Amino acid sequence: MTNRLFIIGAVVLAALYVLFSSVYVVNEREQAIVTRFGQITDVRTDPGLYFKIPTDFVDQVQIIEDRLLRQDLTNLRVQVSGGAFYEVDAFLTYRITNPRLFRERAQGSLAVVDDRIATRFAAVLRQVYGLREFNAALSEQRPEMMREARDLIRPDVEQIGIEIIDVRILRTELAAEVFERTYERMRAERLAEAALLRARGDEQAQSLRAIAERQASEIVAAATRDADIIRGQGDAERNRIFAQAYGQDAEFFEFYRSMEAYRTALGNTGTTMVLSPESAFFRYFGSDGQLPAASPTFNPPITPQPAPNIGTGSDEPALDGLGIEETIAPTMTLEDGSELSPTIGTEAPAPAEETAPAATPAPAPATAQ
Template sequence: MANRFYAGLVVLGLIVLVAWNSIFIVNEKEQAIVLRFGEIQRVVDQPGLYFKLPFGFAGADNIQVLPDRLLRFDLDDIRVQVSGGRFYEVDAFLVYNINDAARFRQAVSGSIPLAEQRLRTRLDAALRRVYGLRGFEAALSNERGEMMRQVRDELRTDAESLGLELTDVRIRRTDLTAEVSEQTYERMRAERLAEAERLRARGQVAAREIRARADREVSETVAAAQRESEIQRGQGDAQANATFAAAYGRDPGFFDFYRSMSAYRQALENTGTTMVLTPDSEFFRYFSSGAVANGAPSVEGAQPSIPAPGPAAAAQPPAPAAPPSGEAQNAAPALPATPGTSVAQDGAPQPGETTGAVAQ
């Protein structure tokens, strides 16, 4: 009884082992190649549970599982030469999938690294060919898309020979090499400096033009103002001279007296000046007792208050100057009047009145 039980367990174990080696599962991301004694029997590309001959280690059916999805292969730092002769560094990648598992198995024994190694060589050659026909600026312009399509079309035939379907090719980076980058930087720096000098020169020219216009406007304005001031001053001097001439014509004696009083004030008032003159000096003729000049009134009992002259007179002041300007006329003070004498506001004596002045 016990021997039957153990024999049943052995048979059951063999059945489980055979069943386990006779089935395989394919999921939605995979595809499988069934190999019998190294030859391809069939390709399973649909997910599910499948059967095969057991005991693959004895040369029966073996299963090679391959991905059934898009794969990406990157190629970095490819040194390419453009039409101008300079070298640049390019990073690119391609996207592919295994669309013919049997051919893929025959071409590269189902090895993805080996397939990518072949794609690397062909992608490098295609990029060099495409860049060699164009300049560096093409990769930065609208031609970039056309360049990627051209590389993809050149690789598509080679990819199909490996059982691969090439979906897309993209250029991630196109950069300058170290020496080209330095040369480009120096050239751009020189261009910017030249542009700055041109802008600075234009600014200086514009500044000079603006400054010249402003100086011309200032000169014209100042000249016009000076011309107008000279005209006004000339008109004022003419009017003042006319007024003086009219006053002199009305009463020459009083006009002479008024001029002498103005000269006394300018010469003696608050100046601290000491004058040494003879008692009979012409300058103080209106301070002499009973002196009458040109019909002008005399000042009774007035004596000049000057130091006594020495053996010889030290200086003789000049005769009274010409009629003062309009400002001096207006600034002349009113003369003090003695009892019984009045002076008009404009300095002329009223008719029928006696005029006199005493020097202080």
């Protein structure tokens, strides 16, 4: 009885073993490859319950991922067209689309696939970056670079039953040894641009100062010219009046001049003078206080005459004596197209109007005492 129970138990266990070893399940996230003595006999890509020859000595089942897989690449050193170096972080996603090729050419091992993808992925990124300039990876060309890298790597991995779904570049930074050099170059460029702007500003400032100094010289020269003309006219009028007054009564004029000389020389100045009483200076001191006899005849009164104009009387510019022939105010056009001209109120005054000189009457002859 006991032996029969052992036999029945052994048969049940053997039946269960045969049953479970001949059944395998493929879910929606997996694929299955069935091999018989190392040769592929069946590939299951649809989820479900499948059967095979019992035991694993004859038929073996290898479960393969049917999900998206990811391959990361970090701190990859790439060189761009200009010679600078970047450090790049990127990743790609892929799926096993042909389990038969995956088993035959990659031994069905994800480690082998990862090594081949990593090597080819790095080479593709170096090729993509090497065709572009320094700022391309930091500009709108970045999506184009990712699509180009995906298209370049696809033909190589399709040979092992892999399909590249997408390629993404996560980080693009300058290498540590290049960063400082690049910063110094950019700093030098900014300093050169600033120096150029300062030089242009100094040039415009010097031009403005030159215009202002020229305008000031013209204004001062014109004012000095008019002042000299007016002063000369005043001196001429004064001399004319003195000359006519002297012609009215020469004796009285001489007496008046002597009194003025006494007032100036003998005022309250504390000055001591030692002179001979017979000197011409004391001519009127010896008259015992008597004034000279008045002239019985007088010349007609002095008729006011217009002041003669002693202007140059020419049409030459006001500053021709300074060697400046230009009469138009200087201007300067700046870089932005605006025109710099003298401000209102700085124009040189017009020359004084000239009048025809009036004939000066000859002084009347002095009446003899």
